[in-house]
Amino acid sequence: MSDTSTFNISASSISTWDFEADVVVAGYGIAGATAAIEAARAGAEVLVLERSGGWGGAASMAGGFIYLGGGTPLQQALGFEDTVENMKDFMKAALGPGTDDAKIDAYCEGSVEHYNWLVDAGVVFKESFWGQPGWEPPYDDGLMYSGGENAAPFSASIPPAPRGHVPQMSGKKTGEQGGGYMLMKPLVETAQALGVRAEYDLRVQALVIDEAGRVVGIGAKRYGEDVYVKARRGVVLAMGSFAYNEEMVRANAPRILGRPAASIEAHDGRAIQMGQSIGAATAHMDATEVAFFCDPQLLVRGILVNGRGQRYITEDTYPGRIGQATLFHQENQSFLVIDEQSFEEGSASETSSPELLMQPTWVAESAAELEAEMGLPAGSLQATIEQYNRFAVQGTDPLLGKNPKWVKPLQGALAAIDLRRRTGGFTLGGLKTDTDSRVLHVSGEPIPGLFAAGRCTSGVCAGGYASGTSLGDGSFFGRRAGISAAQEASVHNGLAAAQGASA
Numbered sequence: 270m271s272d273t274s275t276f277n278i279s280a281s282s283i284s285t286w287d288f289e290a291d292v293v294v295a296g297y298g299i300a301g302a303t304a305a306i307e308a309a310r311a312g313a314e315v316l317v318l319e320r321s322g323g324w325g326g327a328a329s330m331a332g333g334f335i336y337l338g339g340g341t342p343l344q345q346a347l348g349f350e351d352t353v354e355n356m357k358d359f360m361k362a363a364l365g366p367g368t369d370d371a372k373i374d375a376y377c378e379g380s381v382e383h384y385n386w387l388v389d390a391g392v393v394f395k396e397s398f399w400g401q402p403g404w405e406p407p408y409d410d411g412l413m414y415s416g417g418e419n420a421a422p423f424s425a426s427i428p429p430a431p432r433g434h435v436p437q438m439s440g441k442k443t444g445e446q447g448g449g450y451m452l453m454k455p456l457v458e459t460a461q462a463l464g465v466r467a468e469y470d471l472r473v474q475a476l477v478i479d480e481a482g483r484v485v486g487i488g489a490k491r492y493g494e495d496v497y498v499k500a501r502r503g504v505v506l507a508m509g510s511f512a513y514n515e516e517m518v519r520a521n522a523p524r525i526l527g528r529p530a531a532s533i534e535a536h537d538g539r540a541i542q543m544g545q546s547i548g549a550a551t552a553h554m555d556a557t558e559v560a561f562f563c564d565p566q567l568l569v570r571g572i573l574v575n576g577r578g579q580r581y582i583t584e585d586t587y588p589g590r591i592g593q594a595t596l597f598h599q600e601n602q603s604f605l606v607i608d609e610q611s612f613e614e615g616s617a618s619e620t621s622s623p624e625l626l627m628q629p630t631w632v633a634e635s636a637a638e639l640e641a642e643m644g645l646p647a648g649s650l651q652a653t654i655e656q657y658n659r660f661a662v663q664g665t666d667p668l669l670g671k672n673p674k675w676v677k678p679l680q681g682a683l684a685a686i687d688l689r690r691r692t693g694g695f696t697l698g699g700l701k702t703d704t705d706s707r708v709l710h711v712s713g714e715p716i717p718g719l720f721a722a723g724r725c726t727s728g729v730c731a732g733g734y735a736s737g738t739s740l741g742d743g744s745f746f747g748r749r750a751g752i753s754a755a756q757e758a759s760v761h762n763g764l765a766a767a768q769g770a771s772a
Contacts, residue, residue: 298326333448416735
């Protein structure tokens with residue numbers, strides 16, 4: 270297997286296996302950890318293969334949101350009503366178009382149970398709600414709106430509820446030890462207590478296929494040497510997205526080319542390519558989340574305008590929606606216009622991302638002067654501000670439906686922050702799987718012995734996004750991947766024994 274362009278190899282070419290287990294999991298992030306736990310609990314011997322020197326993946330560096338709802342104990346304790354149906358309606362409206370409704374239904378119907386499963390595994394959620402705008406809570410609060418549920422257009426027709434559940438961590442520091450770390454740590458400890466083994470510094474390269482077309486192992490590299498790992502029952506792929514594979518991004522999601530964010534370099538798309546090499550189907554490979562690099566405490570207090578000086582989205586929605594709207598529909602052109610008092614209020618606010626409390630690019634005494642300084646079409650920004658202020662004095666925003674809490678006229682000295690090209694993102698598409706996390710062939714049939722979960726699959730997000738759907742989707746369907754791998758093994762071994770007896 271010296272050629273790393275090889276994505277699958279024949280089992281007959283392998284004379285010696287270096288490692289062996291019932292279930293082999295590739296990747297020790299959130300999907301891999303939950304898959305390992307459930308496979309072990311189902312009685313399988315489990316081995317996890319990780320390319321880095323330790324567990325965690327992108328999950329351990331994340332803010333830690335897990336998108337859960339339908340009436341979790343945390344929601345109830347904090348006085349928020351939520352139903353499975355409302356959660357389904359929101360996810361199908363916000364995460365599309367083209368959502369896998371069967372996956373969303375299963376996810377929402379199992380959400381409360383999944384919350385309890387995480388708690389039983391040692392994940393702690395503090396009974397505290399953070400109600401301010403932001404990418405995540407700056408402290409150890411356990412619940413927050415994380416997808417724009419309480420903003421237009423969704424709040425008008427779907428009763429909103431906060432579903433961003435965050436593992437507790439005092440003194441957290443996102444990117445090093447944040448909520449994601451406090452999610453991964455107890456899960457890995459649970460896996461270890463169940464006897465799950467791990468091999469590190471091992472880069473998975475290829476699937477091993479037997480003569481019947483069944484996945485029976487993994488081919489990998491360690492320090493330049495070939496390593497072969499036999500899976501007696503099944504292989505689970507949990508290796509992350511393709512955000513750092515320039516060729517795949519260029520071919521499938523070129524709008525974020527050169528701007529990967531909220532992912533790690535290990536997200537090279539290898540798992541997807543391995544699956545494709547044996548006929549696996551993919552879905553929504555063009556879908557991406559788009560971060561918008563400006564602090565929401567400033568965004569809600571001003572108005573966002575495009576390169577024509579026009580508002581285009583409500584400023585109090587989930588910033589990921591703002592990022593998608595800016596990059597996909599406004600040619601990555603955006604400016605935040607804000608008055609002096611609002612700017613000072615936003616800059617003095619508590620936030621998890623103080624580095625995004627940006628300084629003004631232009632300052633002027635009037636809308637006409639600011640418009641000229643920004644180089645916008647004559648009269649465009651003036652008309653936008655005049656129309657906004659006309660209704661803002663009444664505390665309303667009939668154009669876009671901004672929450673009255675944040676609607677006030679822009680008065681006095683004005684400033685604008687240049688937010689052009691202030692976007693970055695990660696990919697959402699990947700291998701097509703069913704609700705039991707079996708990887709599907711282009712024919713629609715499951716590929717024997719192969720399972721997958723996490724960002725290497727196309728999960729509940731088909732286009733839109735809400736913070737917490739990656740860790741939520743990865744952990745929920747990671748569990749199902751582990752269970753399916755263990756159960757599939759029993760079926761496979763039973764069939765083999767029966768065939769042997771009949772022979």
